[in-house]
Amino acid sequence: MRWLLNIWRTLTKPAKYLTLGAVSLSAFLMGIIFWGGFNTALQATNTEEFCISCHGMESMPYQELQKTVHWSNHSGVRATCPDCHVPHEFGPKMARKLEASHDVYGWLFNTINTPEKYDEKRLEMASREWKRFDQNKSLACKNCHDYKSMKWDSMSKLAQKQMKRAAETDQSCIDCHKGIAHTLPNMGTARAPELIAEVGLGVTNLKVGQSYFSSLTKPLFLNENTDVEAGTLNIATKVKILEMKGNRAQIGIEGWRKKIGAGRVIYYDFGLNILSAQLTKDAALEKGVINTFEEKEDPMTGLIWQRVEADLWIEADYLLSDLQPLWDYARGTYNTSCSVCHTQPAPAHFDANTWPGMFQGMIAFVNMDQDTQALVQKYLQEHSSTFDKSAH
Template sequence: MIRRLWNFIWSPSGVISLGVLLIAGFVAGILFWGGFHWALEATNEEAFCISCHEMRDNVYEEYTHTVHYSSASGVGAICSDCHVPKAWGPKMIRKIQASKELWGKLTGVIDTPEKFAEHRPVMAQREWARMKANDSLECRNCHREDRFDYALMEPKNAEIMKAGLEAGDTCIDCHKGIAHNLPDLSGGYKKAYEGLVSMAADQEGDGDVIYPITTISYYLDAAAAKAESDVAGQLLAATALTVLDRKGDAIKVRIDGWQQDEVDRIVYALRGHRIFEATLKKETVEAVTRLATETDPDTELVWHEVSLEAWIRPGQVVDDLDAIWAYSAEMYSANCAVCHSKPDPGHHLANQWIGVLKSMERFVALDKEQTRVLQKYLQLRAKDTGGAAHHE
């Protein structure tokens, strides 16, 4: 049987025997696989990565000034160490995903510094998401968690590192910008705010319940509102205003909320929580109607449920609260998820969020108005306010 099989393999079939064909195919397979592997690894070399000026003149230049490029020990990382998985399967998937960059090269998507800067946020967020999804696998190829020597770290850094790992954070949550400049992520929420401004201009105050998109003035009569004189106080962004009447360019609204006893010039959204809705001038206090009085069992402070009727101008209000919260959420992600993993809003109490944001002001580029609406967004989703669903 074996002899017959042997003779069959080596018997001439046409010009060449089957055995010769098998050997030739085997050798060709080895040569093909070796060539393919060589070509694949060549695309992982630093020289290949920076052969395009888009990479060489932008992210590579930034990278050369970091510890991943040059260190006292001479140990560094090249592009593929951070951006290409080591395992063959994930590596092939990554290569296939990256093939679309060839199309970007051909069409000049990022062929100028200006275009590169414009697309940097999208590219960075895509890579951050990839690394988040694989638990920063490429980082962990070199940095082993079980071999961290916390004694060699600054005490504060060691404390933050331990807390992050215990919370389940991954490397990229806190180390964005470790090898490249951070992108300007403000474009997303600035564009969202521009959308709110356009919506407010189109709606001109339409709706049964409307919400300011920024802090606005209110007045105690229609004439004052039309003339924009005798301001009675301020309404903060995302405060619910129930529409009662309209007179030309003036809208009569009702503000519902809570006042702490003997703190008459502020209206809060909820009892016991310093979620600001409105401020009142001294002479406006008498216009407030008290509906009920309650004592907070946790603090024993007395609170009054109140309402206030006032007049506003229609230019900066919308009837879509979700649009305001979408803007706020984008702002939260852009400013509070770059240096660390952004906390879930329910991680803190509503009143605690005031201090948390205050401590972060020097690290972010938000103005006072943006901080106010972000604070309100977080407070209404805090641990002790029941989450967003209870207030929308």
């Protein structure tokens, strides 16, 4: 400790022979040397060579990049790792460097040092980058690609229509161009990677007799063996596990259907057009699939509705024990995506049967996959004035 005290006394002792000018000049020169060293070190970490010095980066994403148009194209312009993943402005660049501490942790503990580990983490990593691109409207892309510089006449009519609409709202490139530089994650039956990354893959140990909620739109089957689909289970639908066999589960879907035709569509509740499941005609007419109970007449339409339970089979994945994460994701998506053109109405502004028509008119102006569309619409319906009387 004595040597530390001696250093401290030396540093705090007033200068006996140096002038204020000498001290100021020394400090100025030391500042230049420090800044030069800092900037040199910072730039060294902003090179492709530095990025691929990690085996996990060199052996997987770097190899994928070399197969894309960002690596080789007719213009000869190549995008490197920092071009897309490191902001150019100093402030955002420093924030990104702090975030990179997570990458250092992964390197130290070999989180993605094998192709198998990398593929397991691919969806998580991709979703994190997609979210970052979405937050800054794909600024890294727009450093090279500028809406104002695009040659519209060289595009197809469909591309012109989509790109001009995107240019009007300065839309984030990543909304439509995922997978353009790296291989898309293997999402299995998932068509909504951001949604699955947010809510998870679901419960892995389903229990007979327990109820769960579907986190995706899922195919239905008549038994545990067939691959012939008997219909679809809508997202955010409550199901009860009746039996488990291998990777399939027999479920009970409770709801109501209109007593007309084959009665293939099962709704959430009496008189409400909130979709729970849609069966094929053959499945709806199959004996033992649909059990009917009470009947009621809808005073608004004069149609007879039946309370039913449909017993069918699904793959035992993407089932959640709690509905709230789905609603949280739907609410956030609605608030961000549907406020691009104007202030969006509150969920309780319309009733459950009015929302589908209103929402379908909105989604023409945003980019949503079908599962997310179905989830947001269902969120709006189940939080509408039909259930929440506070708005009116």
